[in-house]
Amino acid sequence: MTEPRTTPVRVVIVDDHAMFRSGVRGELATVGAGHIEVLAEAADVDEALAAVLAHHPDVVLLDVHLPGGGGVEVMRRLPPALRGTTSFLALSVSDAAEDVIGTIRGGARGYVTKTITGPELVSAIQRVADGDAVFSPRLAGFVLDAFAGSIDVSAVDEDLDRLTEREREVMRLIARGYAYKEVAKELFISIKTVETHMSSVLRKLQLSSRHELTRWASDRRLL
Structure with a gap:
């Protein structure tokens, strides 16, 4: 003891x-x-x-x-x-x-x-x-x-390696349904910076909308 x-x-x-x-x-x-x-x-x-x-x-x-x-x-x-x-x-x-x-x-x-x-x-x-x-x-x-092997971490990492750490934070919050203003408040950055990061995330992941991003994140159990 x-x-x-x-x-x-x-x-x-x-x-x-x-x-x-x-x-x-x-x-x-x-x-x-x-x-x-x-x-x-x-x-x-x-x-x-x-x-x-x-x-x-x-x-x-x-x-x-x-x-x-x-x-x-x-x-x-x-x-x-x-x-x-x-x-x-x-x-x-x-x-x-x-x-x-x-x-x-x-x-x-x-x-x-x-x-x-x-x-x-x-x-x-x-x-x-x-x-x-x-x-x-x-x-x-x-x-x-x-x-136990039920999450393929290597596949998740390969996708996320394209994003910077700040882009990952923005990506997760947007994918969870946060508004840009809420993301800005949560991360202590400007709304304009959130928009810039979001554009970069969509470009790097070859997605066209936040709805696709939510589906992408959900499939990878990132939410």
Whole structure:
């Protein structure tokens, strides 16, 4: 039986949206007071690696899509000496199968979405720090399906490799029925930028409308 932790879980928050990082820090300070200690924040891959090297956290809250190569790149570049002492918990707006599976294969101990509540996030951080694997309920099914062979991840990856990470985020939200204005608000970008990304997505995937995009994403279990 694992001994109860007597010290706070030491955490680094990695996300390219400053307002989101601030919100998570505030929530953890309130809900996780005495149990969670936020050591630092980072906005991209290089900053994340620097923060981990400087602070040696117990848990890194890691966004999947980051400037400089993404969350998987942070884990890939982590020095071997820290791989046994620092655990990664993905905290992302994306609940797409290929993101979940790719991040877990990259070394994360868990994956939760940004709809998670403050108490649930505190619990997830503590469980990952103690060595458990933690997933939002729907996402656990993706991992089981992938390792059972019922999701062809290689085919999904080949299609998505044509898109940039930002285009993937726009694609998923549009395919789920979000209006351009809603996508802009969700991703902290302008409506014009959403339109530009959408045009690029349709061109790269050789699709002609958002309806075709929704069907394409649904067939690949990306919604």
